[in-house]
Amino acid sequence: MLMRFLIFLSVLIICAGVTVAQNLPDTVYERWGMEKLMALMNLQLTDLTFRDDYTKKDSFRLATVANLMRQPYGMIHFVEQFKDTCRNQKPEPIFSFLFEHVAKETQQFRWEASDLSRGDRLDRGMNLFYRSLEFNRLLRKADKYLYKVFPPSADSAFAWLTPPEKKFLLHQFKQLLLEDTLDQFRTPQQIDSLQDAEEEYIKQFAAFGTRIRKDIILAAGVNAAVELHREINLLLDEMKAGHLSARGILSDTSILPPRTGIAQYLGRKEGWAIGGPEDNYYKGYSHFIIDFGGNDRYDLVYNPDNPHGTIIIDLSGNDIYNGLTDFTVGSG
Structure with a gap:
């Protein structure tokens, strides 16, 4: 009887141990493994660091990167913190976390996005083409950031630079950012020559790069992503509840008065495109695209001589994005 009791008790202890182990975060095992590895070398986690000459203050290095270079084992906690932030899939805490960690090591002040629409109604001077309240609210937010937030933010971010x-x-x-597939066919001498040129470009950039106020553009992008994501979710909730449909939204439009330009209406401006749930093809320069579904193809172009922001929202589908020129990035 005693033997049976001991066996039963042993099983309970083992099962309890398994349950506890399953509930432990990955960081516990990672830290335990790091401690064991360092102990084999008679070292502690605090002994793990980069060389002193690597960790000197750098005007271009992010503060988070600098801290992790001085204390690399902090990466375990940083990754776990980032994972916890992303678990609820809400954009506000995720973007706030990312914005917090792009501060530079030598930075003392964080700039805000410029907004020419503050204190002004978003719909002032706008003619509405679509009747859906939820859809128009999303379009208004996009219009605000494209024409009243992004342009002044870009101007402010680069205001301290000279034309050259x-x-x-x-x-x-x-x-410095491009990857050329022709590099694999070049001779070692040609590659060395290109590397020498790139090193010279880096020196030139280092002379003025600290005068770029990147936070202004980043803050504008973060604010736009948060606000637009919120409006998209509200629109999708109404569609899932059966109160709205893509075809219904796109077909329920205003009756245009005679001799009124369609481009004057919200959602119908030049560079704007709105696609239904079928497969669509978008080509050329774009300011704003929203697509309700389908397997779409985007052939994107951009002319830096005519700078403007671009927002692309694709709600579903297996899509293809092609950047036909420099400075084009597609994200669905």
Whole structure:
């Protein structure tokens, strides 16, 4: 009898241990593993760091990166914190977390986005083409950021640069970001020559790059993503509840008065496109695209001589994005 009791008790203890282990976060095991590895070398986690000459303050290095270089084991906590932030899938805490961690090491002040629409009604001077209240609210927000927030934010972010420095960003600097598939066919001498040119571009950029106030553009993008994501969710909730449909939204439009330009109406401006749930094809430069579904194809172009913001919202489908020129990025 005693033996049976001991066996039963042992099983309970093992099962309890398994249950507790299943509830432990990954970071517990990661830290335990790191401690064991460091102990084999007679070291502690605090002994793990980069060389002193690597961790000197850098005007371009992010503060979070600098801290992790000085204390690399902090990456375990950072990753777990980021995972916890993303678990509820709400945009506000995710974007706030990301914006918080793009502050530079030497930065003392965070700039805000410029907004020419503050204190002004978003729909002032707008003619509504679609009748859906939820859809028009989304279009108004997009219009606000495209024409009243993004342009002044970009102007403010680069206001401290000279015309030659801005021209440098459009031409020489972009070569540092591009990957050329022809590199695999070049000779070692040609590659060395290109690397020498890129090193020279880096030196030129370092001379003025700290005068770019990146936070202004980042804040504008974060605010736009949060507000538009909120409006998209409200629109989708109404559609899931059966109160709205894509075809219903696009067919329920205003009756245009005679001799009124369609481009004057919200959602029908030049560079704007609104697609239904069928497969669609979008080509050329765009300011705003919203597509309700289907397997769509985007062939995007951009002309930096005519700068403007671009917002693309695709609610579903297996889509293809092609950047036919530089400075084009597609995201669905």
